Amino acid sequence: MRAASSRGLGLRLVVAFSLIAMLCALVIGYYVSQARQQVGADYTALVTDVVRAQQDPAALRMTLDSLIDSQDRIHLEQIHALLWRIPRRIDGIRLQLRRSELAPASYGELVEELAHVESRLPALEAAVDVGAEQGLDERGSEAILALGMEVEEGLAWAYSELNELLHRASAEQRQLMERLALAVAVLLLLLLLAIAAVMRMLFQLHRQRETMRLQSRTDELTALGNRRWLREAAEQAFERRRRHGASLSLMLLDLDHFKRINDAFGHPVGDAVLVAFSRVLERQVRRVDRVARMGGEEFAILMPDSDLAGAEALAERILRATRAMSLPGPAAEHRLTVSIGVVEAGEERSFDRLYSRADELLYRAKAGGRDRAVTGQGQAVPRPAGGAARTAIDAN
Numbered sequence: 001m002r003a004a005s006s007r008g009l010g011l012r013l014v015v016a017f018s019l020i021a022m023l024c025a026l027v028i029g030y031y032v033s034q035a036r037q038q039v040g041a042d043y044t045a046l047v048t049d050v051v052r053a054q055q056d057p058a059a060l061r062m063t064l065d066s067l068i069d070s071q072d073r074i075h076l077e078q079i080h081a082l083l084w085r086i087p088r089r090i091d092g093i094r095l096q097l098r099r100s101e102l103a104p105a106s107y108g109e110l111v112e113e114l115a116h117v118e119s120r121l122p123a124l125e126a127a128v129d130v131g132a133e134q135g136l137d138e139r140g141s142e143a144i145l146a147l148g149m150e151v152e153e154g155l156a157w158a159y160s161e162l163n164e165l166l167h168r169a170s171a172e173q174r175q176l177m178e179r180l181a182l183a184v185a186v187l188l189l190l191l192l193l194a195i196a197a198v199m200r201m202l203f204q205l206h207r208q209r210e211t212m213r214l215q216s217r218t219d220e221l222t223a224l225g226n227r228r229w230l231r232e233a234a235e236q237a238f239e240r241r242r243r244h245g246a247s248l249s250l251m252l253l254d255l256d257h258f259k260r261i262n263d264a265f266g267h268p269v270g271d272a273v274l275v276a277f278s279r280v281l282e283r284q285v286r287r288v289d290r291v292a293r294m295g296g297e298e299f300a301i302l303m304p305d306s307d308l309a310g311a312e313a314l315a316e317r318i319l320r321a322t323r324a325m326s327l328p329g330p331a332a333e334h335r336l337t338v339s340i341g342v343v344e345a346g347e348e349r350s351f352d353r354l355y356s357r358a359d360e361l362l363y364r365a366k367a368g369g370r371d372r373a374v375t376g377q378g379q380a381v382p383r384p385a386g387g388a389a390r391t392a393i394d395a396n
């Protein structure tokens with residue numbers, strides 16, 4: 001009588017818990033990694049654009065330096081190409097800023113500076129065009145240099161500030177993601193703890209129920225199954241017999257003159273004898289046999305897959321083992337015997353019918369002189385020749 005179903009439920013709960021935990025971890029892990037990648041990708045694109053745009057003021061600076069060294073037409077063409085590129089870059093960055101998660105207030109000043117730069121570009125372009133058409137004189141060069149430097153400084157400042165702002169924002173985002181991941185992990189842990197607590201509670205409840213169920217089917221004194229337990233086992237055995245035609249036998253055992261043991265040595269010794277007899281029975285039976293105490297000094301053994309011959313053989317073994325049994329404490333000098341009724345299930349469909357037939361045979365064993373088994377066909381298994389030498393309680 002083991003709590004096998006408790007272990008089964010425990011295993012199922014552990015598997016369910018592990019699956020839930022794994023699922024939570026996978027889902028949360030997936031979303032955190034997605035969020036992390038998304039935020040990183042937004043800023044990476046913006047930072048890349050800003051870094052690329054930072055080449056514009058550097059290129060303008062180089063071209064202006066070259067123009068100071070040699071007032072060659074080619075430098076004017078280079079400036080012209082830059083003037084075509086710079087507004088597009090500014091537009092692109094403005095668009096990206098609007099799309100980004102950055103607060104508009106944080107980049108407002110930079111956008112104003114870029115707008116100012118843009119407003120100076122037509123004048124620079126006009127000066128470059130004049131220089132290209134009419135040749136560069138000193139005044140024209142100075143105008144281009146002054147405007148060019150103004151544009152270059154404005155762009156360099158705006159882009160470098162923007163770069164700084166983006167790096168700061170990106171670091172803040174990373175920090176935020178780490179905190180978010182931590183919060184999610186804590187939540188997950190709490191969730192798992194809650195699930196574990198509920199599962200533990202369910203498991204304990206089930207164990208309690210199982211223990212109560214076992215207690216209600218166990219004989220307190222001998223720890224054998226009781227009548228209810230045997231009846232349930234018999235119902236299952238009858239079901240098996242119905243399905244597969246398996247044989248089934250039942251044995252009823254009643255200790256002989258047990259009252260005399262109680263009277264002679266007291267109730268506690270009687271109890272000890274009942275317990276010792278239970279262990280003898282358990283040692284004699286097969287694993288599939290079911291031994292129960294039906295009450296008082298009456299026991300029963302249900303034998304699935306056992307025909308009458310097999311049951312008789314067991315009855316003989318029990319008769320011998322009982323005669324050879326040493327009784328506990330002050331009863332040690334005495335010998336115990338048992339009367340047995342053995343039947344094999346035939347047409348019976350219920351435990352009660354089988355039981356009453358076995359009971360009838362047990363009565364005949366008692367009436368026939370005790371210390372014997374009477375089988376289903378009403379044939380007594382005879383006492384061995386040396387049986388009389390084994391002193392029964394009554395002989396004492």
Ligand SMILES: Nc1nc2c(ncn2[C@@H]2O[C@H](COP(=O)(O)OP(=O)(O)OP(=O)(O)O)[C@@H](O)[C@H]2O)c(=O)[nH]1
Nearest residue numbers: 254255256257258259260262267268270271296297
């Ligand atoms: N120690 C002890 N005695 C019990 C227990 N249950 C029943 N008995 C006793 O078992 C005895 C049964 O007596 P009887 O029914 O006369 O049977 P018997 O003396 O074995 O005689 P036969 O069955 O005719 O051989 C009674 O004295 C009961 O008090 C128990 O749990 N412990």
